Amino acid sequence: MVTPDSILLSHKLRVTDCRVDIIHQFLDKQVALAHADLEDTLNNKFDRVTIYRTLKTFLDKDLIHKVLDDSGATKYALCSQDDHHDHSHEHVHFKCEICGETTCLESISLPAIKLPTGFLKKEMNLLVQGICEKCH
Amino acid sequence: MVTPDSILLSHKLRVTDCRVDIIHQFLDKQVALAHADLEDTLNNKFDRVTIYRTLKTFLDKDLIHKVLDDSGATKYALCSQDDHHDHSHEHVHFKCEICGETTCLESISLPAIKLPTGFLKKEMNLLVQGICEKCH
DNA sequence: GTTTATGCAAATTCTTTGCAATACT
């Protein structure tokens, strides 16, 4: 079973309140979160700086990844905990222009893209924008 | 022929030095530019604030569009000046992780994506990251 | 002449850094 503690331990990170709470947020809400979202939800339980540092640590340890967004704010989402070995970052995300939420569309796979000669592909991110089921 | 002046006039914007210079940058370099890039290149010719406001105006008038980037900096590129009518924003961009440049791959078209029920697609952006021809 | 854009100053917001105190293993 996937819990904040098991995620932290498997990534060789110490179990602290702040880290557990932040992972909880990602597990609960199945949407991408920005620093400000976490600050709001955890309402002053932790210092703003601690949240910044926690996100950076998670990013370094490949526990979360950045989610593209055109709003200017950097958003993050949990990396899939299954494929620890092949660290494929092929993501399809959907951003609703009404509620602003970004959801990860795990079910959809990215089609192959043929790049011009000389270009080497390492990672692909597809962001679809429109209106989500809830706001429809 | 596409000139800064013609672009400005067709978008019902006044022709000013700052606007002309910024459009020149976009036409010259065929890569996405951030505010800081423009500030550097135009080296103190215009106030930092004026560049911010110019970018916002261009964005509002659909003269430029945001280009997705995971670095945190907001990047922009000219909208294609041909299809003024069908304002399709289907973009494929390539970001080199060595030089950091983002190029618009006009030649590549985006494959169709089938969204789950209830989702309405309006815009799609594909960002491919890797190593570009120059840095190869 | 009227309207819009610019420059400057200053206010906000966002993010990072240093260091002592605290919590984790």
Place this chain on the structure above:
DNA sequence: AGTATTGCAAAGAATTTGCATAAAC
């Protein structure tokens, strides 16, 4: 006990706002 994490203060970037001056039409 030893190492990593947190909170606080403060510094540094990035972005926005107000207002008087200057430029465009």
